[in-house]
Amino acid sequence: xxxxxxxxxxxxxxxxxxxxxxxxxxxxxxxxxxxxxxxxxxxxxxxxxxxxxxxxxxxxxxxxxxxxxxxxxxxxxxxxxxxxxxxxxxxxxxxxxxxxxxxxxxxxxxxxxxxxxxxxxxxxxxxxxxxxxxxxxxxxxxxxxxxxxxxxxxxxxxxxxxxxxxxxxxxxxxxxxxxxxxxxxxxxxxxxxxxxxxxxxxxxxxxxxxxxxxxxxxxxxxxxxxxxxxxxxxxxxxxxxxxxxxxxxxxxxxxxxxxxxxxxxxxxxxxxxxxxxxxxxxxxxxxxxxxxxxxxxxxxxxxxxxxxxxxxxxxxxxxxxxxxxx
Amino acid sequence: xxxxxxxxxxxxxxxxxxxxxxxxxxxxxxxxxxxxxxxxxxxxxxxxxxxxxxxxxxxxxxxxxxxxxxxxxxxxxxxxxxxxxxxxxxxxxxxxxxxxxxxxxxxxxxxxxxxxxxxxxxxxxxxxxxxxxxxxxxxxxxxxxxxxxxxxxxxxxxxxxxxxxxxxxxxxxxxxxxxxxxxxxxxxxxxxxxxxxxxxxxxxxxxxxxxxxxxxxxxxxxxxxxxxxxxxxxxxxxxxxxxxxxxxxxxxxxxxxxxxxxxxxxxxxxxxxxxxxxxxxxxxxxxxxxxxxxxxxxxxxxxxxxxxxxxxxxxxxxxxxxxxxxxxxxxxxxxxxxxxxxxxxxxxxxxxxxx
Numbered sequence: 001x002x003x004x005x006x007x008x009x010x011x012x013x014x015x016x017x018x019x020x021x022x023x024x025x026x027x028x029x030x031x032x033x034x035x036x037x038x039x040x041x042x043x044x045x046x047x048x049x050x051x052x053x054x055x056x057x058x059x060x061x062x063x064x065x066x067x068x069x070x071x072x073x074x075x076x077x078x079x080x081x082x083x084x085x086x087x088x089x090x091x092x093x094x095x096x097x098x099x100x101x102x103x104x105x106x107x108x109x110x111x112x113x114x115x116x117x118x119x120x121x122x123x124x125x126x127x128x129x130x131x132x133x134x135x136x137x138x139x140x141x142x143x144x145x146x147x148x149x150x151x152x153x154x155x156x157x158x159x160x161x162x163x164x165x166x167x168x169x170x171x172x173x174x175x176x177x178x179x180x181x182x183x184x185x186x187x188x189x190x191x192x193x194x195x196x197x198x199x200x201x202x203x204x205x206x207x208x209x210x211x212x213x214x215x216x217x218x219x220x221x222x223x224x225x226x227x228x229x230x231x232x233x234x235x236x237x238x239x240x241x242x243x244x245x246x247x248x249x250x251x252x253x254x255x256x257x258x259x260x261x262x263x264x265x266x267x268x269x270x271x272x273x274x275x276x277x278x279x280x281x282x283x284x285x286x287x288x289x290x291x292x293x294x295x296x297x298x299x300x301x302x303x304x305x306x307x308x309x310x311x312x313x314x315x316x317x318x319x320x321x322x323x324x325x326x
Numbered sequence: 327x328x329x330x331x332x333x334x335x336x337x338x339x340x341x342x343x344x345x346x347x348x349x350x351x352x353x354x355x356x357x358x359x360x361x362x363x364x365x366x367x368x369x370x371x372x373x374x375x376x377x378x379x380x381x382x383x384x385x386x387x388x389x390x391x392x393x394x395x396x397x398x399x400x401x402x403x404x405x406x407x408x409x410x411x412x413x414x415x416x417x418x419x420x421x422x423x424x425x426x427x428x429x430x431x432x433x434x435x436x437x438x439x440x441x442x443x444x445x446x447x448x449x450x451x452x453x454x455x456x457x458x459x460x461x462x463x464x465x466x467x468x469x470x471x472x473x474x475x476x477x478x479x480x481x482x483x484x485x486x487x488x489x490x491x492x493x494x495x496x497x498x499x500x501x502x503x504x505x506x507x508x509x510x511x512x513x514x515x516x517x518x519x520x521x522x523x524x525x526x527x528x529x530x531x532x533x534x535x536x537x538x539x540x541x542x543x544x545x546x547x548x549x550x551x552x553x554x555x556x557x558x559x560x561x562x563x564x565x566x567x568x569x570x571x572x573x574x575x576x577x578x579x580x581x582x583x584x585x586x587x588x589x590x591x592x593x594x595x596x597x598x599x600x601x602x603x604x605x606x607x608x609x610x611x612x613x614x615x616x617x618x619x620x621x622x623x624x625x626x627x628x629x630x631x632x633x634x635x636x637x638x639x640x641x642x643x644x645x646x647x648x649x650x651x652x653x654x655x656x657x658x659x660x661x662x663x664x665x666x667x668x669x670x671x672x673x674x675x676x677x678x679x680x681x
């Protein structure tokens with residue numbers, strides 16, 4: 001055990017661990033750091049009213065990181081150009097509460113994709129033959145599919161009523177109401193459906209590598225069923241690289257989801273939603289690029305650090321679980 | 327049949343199969359939605375805006391007319407047949423034929439993809455080989471730090487900061503694809519041959535257009551390539567380190583070959599396989615990245631169909647067309663890397679099927 005823990009004393013792993021734990025702490029302490037208006041159902045954004053200004057408000061007392069205005073000129077909602085809705089969102093509040101949505105999104109998506117991929121890879125690899133060929137063909141085909149198209153297809157097929165602003169949420173049908181209440185967005189579903197392939201490929205190779213080894217043969221000879229061999233013998237000996245891959249994926253998934261929200265998809269990663277409106281203040285100024293830095297620097301930095309933390313943690317796990325490897 | 331040709335044919339045969347599997351999965355997803363959603367796939371061209379009642383009646387008619395309550399294989403085969411015949415449906419959002427719409431946007435996205443691949447492949451391979459050959463040397467340490475930084479910065483955030491610094495602050499690189507040339511491109515006798523602005527500019531003898539297009543490509547291509555340069559470079563580096571321990575290198579060295587020749591003629595071809603496999607695995611991610619970067623830098627490519635299509639009337643033909651078209655964009659990239667792998671890796675040229 002002592003030897004196994006040694007990689008965790010590496011500086012980079014410690015930094016990764018500290019970052020991930022820091023974000024967990026931020027998420028856990030959110031109600032204390034940034035008290036919500038409605039503790040029973042906290043929304044990750046805080047309207048700062050009492051101001052008709054459409055300029056971002058700089059950091060000041062009560063607003064540690066200032067605000068970003070949300071200007072929605074919504075002709076599609078029947079508003080004329082002069083009648084835009086405008087309010088200000090507290091940046092610090094979203095920075096804190098966004099950690100919750102990011103962790104929830106990242107962990108949920110990664111765990112589910114990993115489970116699907118590992119199941120597909122191990123079962124087909126252990127079974128071998130035609131079913132293996134078929135499963136790997138399907139895996140390779142899915143690899144050629146850009147996930148962004150999947151997000152759009154799913155949003156269009158299932159979220160028409162949920163994202164319709166004219167729709168009363170109480171009129172949704174059973175599963176629509178479930179998706180709405182559980183805050184499952186199309187990005188999440190698409191990521192789960194279209195990013196299990198690396199796990200399947202990895203675990204397939206692993207399963208094929210060990211399935212003819214003596215200990216598997218011995219278990220089979222003793223009459224163990226296929227399921228038992230996979231569960232008790234094959235998985236514990238081959239799953240380590242998949243865990244490493246999963247740890248590295250958490251940050252990447254959240255970042256990609258934020259990118260999708262940024263270019264205009266609806267989603268529940270609050271950091272991404274916050275960056276959408278800061279876009280106007282990155283590009284819309286002549287001369288000074290960082291005049292409104294607080295609208296995009298803190299959130300971007302949080303996203304980058306979130307990704308770095310999980311990446312370093314993954315590297316550390318890799319060193320711990322796979323001492324002979326790179 | 328020479329083995330190389332056989333490999334080529336095998337790989338070309340795999341493409342339709344891939345397309346078949348993905349379209350089947352896509353139609354399977356749409357099958358879970360109500361039949362009215364699928365009815366939009368058969369929306370007649372130039373349908374005027376309808377009231378809710380009229381639209382409901384039309385959709386009900388389309389459902390019975392096109393048998394959208396039929397079992398899945400029947401419906402899927404019918405839809406695939408339409409696709410193959412070039413009938414991709416009519417988009418109410420853009421009021422145009424979907425296939426024409428997609429084809430018109432393709433050059434913008436393809437040009438970005440072309441330059442991204444052109445930048446990524448050589449830089450990643452050369453960087454990875456140089457740092458892996460002298461692992462833990464000074465260059466290697468710098469390279470590892472650079473790849474770590476590069477993988478930490480998400481492309482869209484990088485794009486945001488690059489725009490902020492180089493456009494707003496320094497005014498070097500403007501966003502958008504054409505700028506003031508837009509007008510002169512459509513009115514003068516500028517002939518669009520390939521659709522790539524840089525190529526068309528050369529063919530028309532308009533070097534000013536080429537220069538402008540290249541200037542506008544710098545930031546998007548850079549923010550797109552950085553991440554893939556780092557991921558592929560890392561794989562190349564690890565593969566080079568593994569090759570160094572092989573006996574054939576010891577033999578070659580014992581024969582007195584020069585170090586440079588060992589590095590590039592002996593170790594590199596063996597290390598290139600994993601690197602190109604990594605590129606094949608991230609080809610779809612690259613296309614997704616192109617769409618995101620297009621949107622950040624205001625390129626009016628395929629991604630604009632997505633970002634403009636939000637909240638407007640439901641548009642199933644465009645959605646499905648976009649999904650199929652995206653795959654059609656990924657497949658040539660995969661094929662290119664695959665052929666490159668077969669060409670560079672002598673082992674794959676010799677014996678049979680390997681995936």
